[in-house]
Amino acid sequence: MSGRWPVVIAAGLAAAALASCSAFRVVTHEVNDDPAKAPAGIYTLDPRHSSLIFDVDHFGYSRFVARFDEISATLDAKPSAPATSRLNVTVKAASVDTNVPELDRMIAGKDLLDAAKYPDIRFETTTLRRTGRNSGEMTGDLTMHGRTRPVTLAVTFNGAAPDPLTGEDTLGFSATGHFNRADWGLSAWWPAVGNDVKVSIQAEFVRERG
Template sequence: MKSNVYWARLLASVALLLAGCTPLQVVTHRVSASESTVPVGRYALDPHHWHISFDVDHLHYSRFVIRFDRATAQLQWNARGMEDSTVRATIDAASVNTNVPLLDRMLKGQDMFDVARYPDIDFVSTEFVRTGNDRGALTGNLTIRGTTHPVTLNVIFNGHAVNPLIKQETLGFSADGHFSRAQFGLATWYPAVGDDVHVAIQAEFEKTGD
């Protein structure tokens, strides 16, 4: 029932947004791949258009995907584009979602994320090294369970434009990377569950200030 209410509200919101623009504006919408077109300023993660997941080896059969349902992020975009910009993201560890309720409770418990003591998973960028016109290696400090280690993400700048639905400057990114879960005190169930964690991210940011 709650799910039906959520989707009904979401569809109603989309209908209201669409009322503010023509179908032609949506169909012909284009984004710029040039970072130089992006206005300098503060941007926040679009609460409806993002995805963060961790996946790990499961008994060598497949990589089991764990997603998170709540997160926030702030981006400070500066004149030199990605090379001069910074990002900070916070994931609500209690929002972990595997589609298996029992496993969700285990992941939230003391043997894994221990969300009662460590409710947040944080990432704070420290360095960006360009590897192509629209991409680069973003290194930052990742904190899980109160333990911090550097992690590098491969980031792609997908583009920038004024979103035709909400009329705001919007940026899009894709990113992925790897880290050892044992470094953060998450060695439970090894080796049945692998140590290497693959992170996959899709994110849109909306301009919130200068």
């Protein structure tokens, strides 16, 4: 037998053991939905497991759904004093995605978002209020199209735990809210397109090592 076979066999056994261990961690994985028990620290958004979706009325027939594809965010989580936690989000206006390329260009263009002049949409928290075991209200300043206005979101803390695959401290939120786009000077195409914009957010954050 070649001298390399024991090494190959050992590597194969180690890989199998690692896979078995990972599978066990995945199957037994649980999260704690009490935000007060989440590890404190600075968290960074995981864009692979997050989404920002919005919808608006279209001629009264339906609510047209779209999303933004480029989002970054940091969360300064202080579970012992949640009201002092802070979230900062940046969305690239040009990353709007309606699944219709021509419409994407129109929304990002001068008639609406004017992404060339105002490339970033920003949200910064001003107040946080816990309303239940894993629920709360988050109010912040939304800056878009050169204007800043307050927006309040209903937030659900989904849970926190080490990721079963990476071991990194991870937590997740869901949030919903709505605002009048005309307040930001974005009233183009009304009444064909409604002014009430509803947003739905799913976000996973990973704690920075330090």
